[in-house]
Structure formats: C-alpha cells, structure tokens
Amino acid sequence: MIAGGFVPDWADLKAIYQTEETRQHARDWLSERADYRDAWDSWKSARDLILEIAVILLILAEIVLSAIFGIIAIRDDSSILIVAIAGLRSGQVPRPSEPNE
Numbered sequence: 001m002i003a004g005g006f007v008p009d010w011a012d013l014k015a016i017y018q019t020e021e022t023r024q025h026a027r028d029w030l031s032e033r034a035d036y037r038d039a040w041d042s043w044k045s046a047r048d049l050i051l052e053i054a055v056i057l058l059i060l061a062e063i064v065l066s067a068i069f070g071i072i073a074i075r076d077d078s079s080i081l082i083v084a085i086a087g088l089r090s091g092q093v094p095r096p097s098e099p100n101e
Helices: 010-017 020-090
Strands: none
Touching: none
16 A cells, blocks of 8 residues: 555554554454464474475485395395306316416
C-alpha cells in the first residue's frame, strides 16, 4: 500500500490498531507463527538426524562390501598364484623373460 503511493491517514490507522480485538488478533497471530516456527525447527532437527543416520549406514555398507569383495579378490588371486606356482614347478607355465639390459 505505501509503495503504491497510497498512504493511509494516521487517524485511520490509529482507529484500526487501537482496539482490543485487533491487539488480541495480533497476539494470536504471533503465537501461531511462533508455534509454526517451533514445529518447523523440530522437523528440521528430525530430518537432519534421519539423514545423518542414512549417511552412516551407507558408509558402513560400503566398508562391509569393500571388505567382502577384498577377501574374495584375495582368495581369487591366491588361487591363481597357487596355480601359477604349481605350473612353474611342473614346467607348464613359461617363466617371465628377463628385461633387456
């Protein structure tokens, strides 16, 4: 209203905002806003907690899967190594050539 060029008279505003009903309405509105803000802050706290737990669980899942697949890879590598050593002993697997000097 003020930005649009319409400036109400001071007496008109005083008549509107001086009543007990208007003051009670303003108090109720401010209380309602405060309650709404408290509820929103409470939800934000719960949301943050849920997200933190989800991130921790995902990190733990990644660690567990890395350990499992690491153990599988070590077993596969050791079995390949055992086969290669057995082949070297029997002469079936060619030895790597020496680098050229």
